[in-house]
Amino acid sequence: MDLKGKVALITGAAGAIGRAYTDELLRCGAKVAICDLDIEKGEKLVDDFSLKYGKGKTIFCQCDVTDYPQFEESFQTTISAFGGLDIVINNAGIFNDRFWELEVDVNLNGVIRGTLLAQRLMRKERHGKGGGVVVMTASTLGLMSTPCAPIHCATKHAIIGFTRSFAEAIAAFVRIVFPLALCYNAFARHQNLLIKINHRISINPIKVNK
Numbered sequence: 001m002d003l004k005g006k007v008a009l010i011t012g013a014a015g016a017i018g019r020a021y022t023d024e025l026l027r028c029g030a031k032v033a034i035c036d037l038d039i040e041k042g043e044k045l046v047d048d049f050s051l052k053y054g055k056g057k058t059i060f061c062q063c064d065v066t067d068y069p070q071f072e073e074s075f076q077t078t079i080s081a082f083g084g085l086d087i088v089i090n091n092a093g094i095f096n097d098r099f100w101e102l103e104v105d106v107n108l109n110g111v112i113r114g115t116l117l118a119q120r121l122m123r124k125e126r127h128g129k130g131g132g133v134v135v136m137t138a139s140t141l142g143l144m145s146t147p148c149a150p151i152h153c154a155t156k157h158a159i160i161g162f163t164r165s166f167a168e169a170i171a172a173f174v175r176i177v178f179p180l181a182l183c184y185n186a187f188a189r190h191q192n193l194l195i196k197i198n199h200r201i202s203i204n205p206i207k208v209n210k
């Protein structure tokens with residue numbers, strides 16, 4: 001996928017991995033809506049990236065992925081600011097099984113909300129482009145068990161099942177939906193790993209169109 005001129009919305013974009021997604025997308029010529037709960041970090045990122053890549057390439061949207069109306073507003077703001085939307089990265093996530101209901105609401109329900117919004121708002125009749133790419137940040141914990149964080153592990157397993165199933169169901173509107181797994185060490189060693197993996201996937205997409 002040629003990222004030049006594309007518009008991306010990323011949740012949890014003020015965090016470590018969201019920042020790396022943003023940096024790489026901007027480097028490749030895309031525009032990015034940084035969506036996050038953390039206003040201070042999000043606005044600072046916009047300043048930092050404006051210095052690095054020029055003004056007008058990023059916006060910050062205060063967005064709690066557990067709050068459907070606010071999440072929808074972030075989509076609308078992004079589409080108004082950049083004239084469309086091509087990529088949604090459902091990345092916001094927390095790791096704390098003590099607050100398990102919030103964890104499920106952010107990690108799983110947040111991903112489902114983001115995907116349903118993408119399905120609705122990236123349709124051709126909504127903004128003229130038709131389709132796009134939805135990426136989920138899952139985890140290696142979506143592929144294995146872990147006794148120390150069973151609920152976190154369950155949310156990441158669920159993301160993969162949801163993504164596989166949803167890709168088949170709504171492929172007419174979202175062409176590629178992909179679970180992504182990474183581990184911290186690999187990420188720390190290779191800042192751009194995520195996007196490189198994603199880019200490779202995008203060049204050779206799994207055909208899910210019906």
Ligand SMILES: NC(=O)c1ccc[n+]([C@@H]2O[C@H](COP(=O)([O-])OP(=O)(O)OC[C@H]3O[C@@H](n4cnc5c(N)ncnc54)[C@H](O)[C@@H]3O)[C@@H](O)[C@H]2O)c1
Pocket residue numbers: 011012013014015016017018035036037038063064065066091092093094095106137138139140182183184185
């Ligand atoms: N870092 C890792 O080792 C690792 C490994 C596997 C998977 N992941 C996944 O990658 C994703 C990003 O992780 P990270 O390491 O960058 O975490 P991080 O804590 O650095 O960033 C997470 C961001 O999400 C934001 N956030 C939290 N709750 C939110 C909500 N309700 N709505 C919107 N934003 C919210 C936070 O403000 C923060 O900026 C998560 O889904 C995580 O599960 C991370």
